[in-house]
Amino acid sequence: MMRWKDGQILVECPLKVPAENDYMSPYWHVHRADLHRGLLEAATNLGCKIRLNSRVVNIDPSLPELSTQDGKIYSADLIVASDGLHSMAREVILGRAGAPIPTGQMAYRVVLPAKKLEGIPELEEIISVPRNNHWLGPNATILSYLLEGKEEKLLNLVFTCDANMPDGTNQRIQSSAELRDRFKDWDTRIGMILDHVDTALEWRLYTHEGLDNWVHKSGKLCLIGDAAHAMTPYLAQGAAMGIEDAAILGALLEKFPTKDSLPEELSMNCNLRQKRTAKVAKASIDSRYFTQMPDGDLQKLRDEYLLTHPGIWQGHMNIRSRQEFLDELFGYDAYKALDHISAVL
Template sequence: MDYDSKLEKCKAHVESLLSQRGHAGLRETSYPSRSLHFLNPSPQTKPFRNPPPPIQAPLNPSHTSFKRPLQAHLPLKILISGAGLGGLATAIALRRRGHTVTVFEKAPELGEVGAGIQVPPNSTRLLLSFGLGPYISPHTTSPTTILMRRWEDGSIIGCTKLIPDFEERFGAPYYVVHRANLQLAMYQLALDLGVEVMLGRGVRNYDAGKARLVLEDGETVVGDLVVAADGIKSEARKTVLGGIDQHPREAGFAAYRAMVDTEMMKGDPDVSWLLDNPAQNLWIGDMRHVMTYSIAGGKSFNMVLSHPSDTDPSTWRQETAVEEMKQHFQGWDPRLLKLINLIHETLKWPLLSGVPLDTWLTPSSTLLILGDAAHPMVPYMSTGAAMAVEDGAALAEILSLITSRSELPTALKVFEKVRILRTGQMQEASLVNGKLWHFEDGAEQRQRDEAMRAEVEEKRAGESANQWSDDVTARWVYGYDAEGEARCAWEERNGG
C-alpha cells in the first residue's frame, strides 16, 4: 500500500473512532498490530507463537552522556514558538546539529500544568542521546510492569513487563516523571547547549510567506525557518492551513488528574501495597479507567481517572470535581475507592484528538508546526509528548542532510510526509486503546481478557489484546527510530 492510501485509511479510522462512543466497527487498524485479532477469529489471524526478534537498539539504558551527532552542512537560524516539551526537544535536537536556535515563550516562567507523565523508550532513547540523562535521572521512576486490573475487584487481566523486557528489547528505559521536572530538565539542557530561550516573549503573529515572527511587544524577528510548537490551541496552525483552522475534536471523554501524598497511603494496607512495587496499575471497565503510578522518588502518587463526558468544559465547576469524580467510580474495586477517597483536589480536563492534517507547512516552506499543534491525541497510549520529541529529532536529522538552501523546501516536505503518517497512526492507536479498555461486561470483554491470559500466566505468546504487550504493536510504537526513518526517507527521495 502506498503512502497516500495508508494516510487515507488512517484518516478514515480516526474519523470513525471519534464519531462513535462505543466499539462497534472496531475490527482493524491502519498501523501494525494484532491486538484486535480476538474480534476477528479466522485462520489468517491465529496467534503467532514465535515472537519477532528483539530490536537491536543502539543505546544502553545506563547511557548518560552523548556523542556529537552529524553536524548540519548548512547551519540555519531557526525560531521556535513555545517552550513546552515539543519546543524544547526540537530546540535541543537542532542546536546539537549546529543551528542557531531561539525559543520564544509567552509564559514569564516555566512550570508545566499537570502531574505525572510517561516517557516511553522511543522517547527516552532520543532524550538520553541528547544528553538529558544527568538532568532528569534524579527525578525519574522506572516502573517494573504495567498491570491491567478488572474494574470491580482489581484482579489482574493484563501484564506488560517493562523491566527488563522493554529495556532489553528497545534499548532504553520506560520512565514516569513529574511533567514539570521533565520540562525544567530539558530547559536547562537547552540553555547549556546554547539555545536562547526568551521567556515572557509571546508571539502575536505568524507570517505565511516569510520566516518571520511578530512578538507581542511589536518586535519583528526574522530567521530561516519558524517552527511553531505552540500547543493544542495553536495560532500557527490556522496560518499553515490557509486561514481556516482544523480544531481538535472532543473524544467524548474527560479525565480527572490528581496527586496523592504517599504518606497518606502508608498506614492502610488496602492501598499501601501500591507503593511496594513501582508498577503502573490500570483499572479498566465500562467506558472508564483509572491509571496510577508513583512519581517524585515515591513521594507522590499520580492518578488519572477517565470517564465519559459530552458537556461543555466552560460549564464545569472545578470546586465540585472531587465529588463528581467519586460518583463516576461507585461500585469499583473497594481498594481503588479507598485510594480515590484520599484525593482532596483534582482538575478535570477534556480529552481531545486531532485528525491527521493535510499539511504542517506553509507553501513558502518558512513556517512549520509540530507537536500538539500538529497532532493532538488522547493520552491512552501515553505517547503524545513522545511524538513531539520524535518530531524534533526527525527534523534535526533531515535538516543536517541538506547542502544548500534550495533543498530546504524539499527536506521539509519529506519530513512532513514521514511525520504526518506516523503521528496520525498514533492518534488512531491511542483511540483504539480507549476502545480496548472500555468494554462493558459481556462476551467481547471476556474475549479480550482471554486474549491477554497468556501474559498474565507469564507465557509469552507474542500476540495480545493488550497493545503494550502485543509484539507487533510494541515494536512499531517503541522500537521506532525517528532519526533513521527521516534519514531513509531523504535518501529514498534522492535515489540513495
C-alpha cells in the same frame, strides 16, 4: 491491567526488561516538570534563548516572522510551531479555523504524596511497586503510577471517562466529590485513595482532523507535536511523538544546514513522520474502545482472553501485549530513520 469492579489482575505486560534488552533504553515514568527542566537545560546549554510570557498573536509565514502580545516582532529563516492542540500556526497553514474535535471524554488528574497512604495495607502495593496499574471499566479507565517528586515520592492517577463538564469549559480544578461519586462502585482501593484527595484537575479531551501537510506553502513554517497530530491519551504517546518529531527535524536541519534546502527538508520530514504518527494516533483510539468496553458479553470475552493469554505475544488482542506493536513503538530510532537519506539534496 485489572478488572474495574474488584481489581482482579487480568494480564501483566512487563516492559522493564524488554525495554532494556530489546530497545536498549530504560522504561521510566517521568514527571512532566522534570522533562521540561531537562529540555530547558539542554536548550540553554546549546545557546537557545527562552522567552517567557510571550504569547504569539500573529504569524506571517511568507517572511517569515511572528509578533507577540507585547508588540515585539521576531524574524527567522524558519518558524517551527509546537503550539499544541489549540495551535495558531495550524490555522495559518490550513488557511481557515481548525478547532479541535471533542472526543466525548474528559480526564481527572490527581497527584498526592505516597506517604499520605502509608499504613493502609490494601494500598501498600500501589504505593511501593513501580509499575502502571490500569483498571479497565465501562466507558472509563483509571491509570496509576509512581513518580519521584523533588522532595518525596508521588502517586499520580488519571481517570478517563465520558465528559460531563459545562459547555465552554476545557479545564478546571474542582472538588474531588464528583470524582469520588463517579467511581464509587469501582475497586474499593480507589475509594480509599480518593478519601485522601481534596481537589482534582479536570480537562476535556480533544483530537484533530488529520492534516495532509504540516508545512505552509511558503516552505518557511512547519508544525510538530500536537499542533501537527493531536494524540488522544489512551496510549500515553503524545509527548513521545513530539520528541520524535523534534529529533527527526533537528537531524535534518543539521544534515542540510542551508536556507535554500528548507522546503525539501520540511517535505522530507513530513514523509518520515506522518505515517507513523497517524498509526499511533489510530492505535490510541482503538485502545480506548478495547479498555473501556461496557459491561456485557464482549467485556467478559475480553477479560477471559486476557486471563488466558498472559505476557507479551505476537498477535495479542491487547495492543499493550502485542509484540510486533511494541517493537514498532518502542524500537523506533529517529536517527536511524534518516540512514537512507542522501547526504546531498
